[in-house]
Amino acid sequence: MRLRRTLIAAACVAVAIPFIATAQDADTEKGIEKYRQMLRKDPWTNPGLLDADRGEILWKTPRGPKNVSLEQCDLGKGPGKVDGAFAELPRYFADADRVMDLETRILWCMEKLQGFNRADLVKRPHPGGGQPIKELGAIATYVASKSSGLKFAAKAELPKEKDAIALGEVLFNRRSGPFDFACSTCHASSGLRIRLQGLPFLADPKEAREVVGQWPAYRVSSAHVMTMQHRLYDCFWQMRMPELQLGSELSVALIAYLVKMAEGGEISAPGLKR
Numbered sequence: 001m002r003l004r005r006t007l008i009a010a011a012c013v014a015v016a017i018p019f020i021a022t023a024q025d026a027d028t029e030k031g032i033e034k035y036r037q038m039l040r041k042d043p044w045t046n047p048g049l050l051d052a053d054r055g056e057i058l059w060k061t062p063r064g065p066k067n068v069s070l071e072q073c074d075l076g077k078g079p080g081k082v083d084g085a086f087a088e089l090p091r092y093f094a095d096a097d098r099v100m101d102l103e104t105r106i107l108w109c110m111e112k113l114q115g116f117n118r119a120d121l122v123k124r125p126h127p128g129g130g131q132p133i134k135e136l137g138a139i140a141t142y143v144a145s146k147s148s149g150l151k152f153a154a155k156a157e158l159p160k161e162k163d164a165i166a167l168g169e170v171l172f173n174r175r176s177g178p179f180d181f182a183c184s185t186c187h188a189s190s191g192l193r194i195r196l197q198g199l200p201f202l203a204d205p206k207e208a209r210e211v212v213g214q215w216p217a218y219r220v221s222s223a224h225v226m227t228m229q230h231r232l233y234d235c236f237w238q239m240r241m242p243e244l245q246l247g248s249e250l251s252v253a254l255i256a257y258l259v260k261m262a263e264g265g266e267i268s269a270p271g272l273k274r
């Protein structure tokens, strides 16, 4: 009986270890924070801005089989209106009859306006370590940067918008996959970490407002900008779930939920991550 209790206690500790911050971690975290502050002091040092510039050129250049630019793409505020558009996404688009986040909308415009093949665009949509962000992601970085300084203000009044948020909440809390993880396993309490990576409490509006508006973000350790779809794709991989498809209803629902949690939070894209 005693042995069994000891074993159970040992197992609990083993499971808990990745989540316990040590004094050494705290020092390292301080060091990383100092580095972030130095970069923040001079925002022009953020390499993500180069991708925002690349995205702007891509947005304005006639491309694809139909050889047109994205300047007719309606991000919700009218064709070609980029300023402030990201702050009101995700939203319902009548032409597609569905709710879309920024990347899903750009994907839609690249397909419908420019004639790109959707299957090609979603096959390997995210860059590997050290590779530059792909074109769709660079365009998303540009558009998001044009809402920098604004607050998340998606209206979320229409039934389909409310449904997307509700679905996102269910998915966020639903355990699944071979590890039986939910997003909430790692992201629903304060102060958790895996190794050096802090795990924000994303179901808490206070913490969500701090981090959600930083995406797309330049991620120093992989030397490229990562979009929100890419971030979730990686968290799905950590959960050993089937690959998260860019533009899928599931990905949009999760983003709609995260943005709802971050409502009123400031957008500072492209942000900067470890």
Ligand code: HEC
Residues within 6 Å of the ligand: 172, 181, 182, 183, 184, 185, 186, 187, 194, 197, 198, 199, 200, 202, 211, 212, 214, 231, 232, 235, 236, 238, 239, 254, 258, 274
């Ligand atoms: C096994 C633990 C784990 C699970 C489960 C998990 N994540 Fe994560 N998540 C992480 C880690 C680790 C990071 C930080 C990675 C880094 O620092 O590079 C992260 C980062 C994030 C971020 C960025 C946070 C920031 O600091 O800006 C978001 C958003 C996010 N996850 C959403 C999700 C969602 C949504 C799910 C469910 C689909 C999920 N995560 C499931 C471990 C997890």
